[in-house]
Amino acid sequence: MRYNFKDFDFVKASKGFFIFSVVLTLLGIVSLGIFGLNYGIDFKSGSSVDVKLSKPVDKAKVEQFIDSENLGKYTVTTSSERISIRFENVLNEPQQAKLESDFKSEFDDKASFEINIVDVEIAREQEINALYGILIASVGIIIYIAIRFEWRFAVAAVVSLLHDAFVVITLFSLFRLEVNLPFIVAILTIIGYSINDTVVIFDRIRENLRFAKIKSGEDLVGIVNNSVSQTMTRSINTVLTVAFAAICLFIFGSESIKMFSLAMILGLISGAYSSIFIASPLWLVLRKRAKPKKNVKVQSAP
Template sequence: MFSINRELSFIKNRKIFYIISITLIIIGLSVGFIRGFNFGIDFTGGTMFQIDMGQEVPVADINKVLKANNITADVVHAGEQNQEVIIKTVQAMDTAAREKLLNNIYAEFDITEKAVLSVEQFGPSVGDMLKENAVKAVAIASIGMLIYIIVRFEWKFGVAAICSVVHDVLMLIAFYGLFHIPINNPFIAAVLTVVGYSINDTIVVFDRIRENLGLMKKNQTEELIDRSINQTLVRSIMTSLTTIVAIIPLFVLGGETIRQFTLPLIVGITAGTASSILIASPIYYQLVQATGGPKYKAKKSKSKV
């Protein structure tokens, strides 16, 4: 475990952190809205084929056939020894288009129509419902965390924590908008995971601030918060780094579906760690300054961070 001998000034440089975060979010969201977010079949609707190829066929070979038919789709392996492929198009294909694509696949890979295990059509209404439920899930989680933090700490901590969570979600969406990465169901699961992980990291910093409140003298809010962040800095960085190191092998070695879940986790955990240190605590500081100083002083906690 490494240590930091010199205390860093986070509150003093808070405006720099705000500007960097807001700039990144605006750029990512602007590119996403102008170019259009890359919503997958789970959100746009489309057609899904599951075909038994009889052997493991490279995804690149399947994509060649799809490209020849001007079809954009996600292709993943399935079944024992990856002998099956699942093709998810983002276009709703009619009967003629489906038959044309399947005939090309039969001819290219020397299989028959018996190899087709299933063909399913998804309407855009399903995608709209998923978007609505995803927003509701994040909102309910945020409200629940806000209530808990207000009861456990005070409202200033709660507001600062929710601002941090919103920052993480927006940063994740901006990242996907900027790099045009497909957004599917695993993305929603990853967002909810990141929300929980981020709030936990933020609570650790806030708990240390609360412990130090009993030692605070008048007009020492900035020094106290900086000291609290520095006291938990190594813990926050090392915990997140350890988690990311464990996820990276899944991202590299896992299939396409696993990557759709692990990529937003890596990005979200990174953003969550940064926001817990650089966003949440400075926002709490500004709320304290705006309301005339902290009014809550808890007994010293025996917990160790």
């Protein structure tokens, strides 16, 4: 499918999107400062109980049963064949054994239990490793883009991908969605897709620069607009294809990958948006501020 964006002024439109991104970033900072993130068991201490059922059970009755066990705060998610219970407290072995025995006698004697425990130290280590992963990925991208293109492209690309990651984190903070290890995988995947779209546009800008005669800032604006319009069809088709798969995972997938799928959907939209309206116009701003090269006159030897 092809789209016609030849006459659209992406650079002019990006001014409004810059303001929108700044407002969204400030909103995210405020949200993280006040509410923080809703960490799942992967990033805080507690116990995760996954029960595979041989017959359906009612969620309300399960919650009443867990309340009677007096095991502290918890959340329950159910499907036709599985129940996932997340306790904020770490359950000791007698509590685990009693919970399993009571559940089987109450609901399903053929149910199978899988209980995982995360203590405080492991949770902190997981969080630090996740931050290291994002940081190392960003540094590697800076080095790659700087070598292949130039430092202005590298700066614009990293600002764009960090913007994408922060947009998803902001939305998860605002709507109190659970952050777990699959969420971190989604963030790293989003960074990969975002930089892929951005590099395609940057590569076209570089190719167009080779054959262009730059006499003013308007010439650069024209190159950016032409480059984005020439790659727009590819960007939209790529995002739609991957987004369709992510939406199917979100609708039909298991409870354990729903947050991963949702993060992917949000990140794909943000990645396409930032590659077009953030990365390329930001490179243009940096390029316009560059000092023009002075013509050097070479004198012939006497």
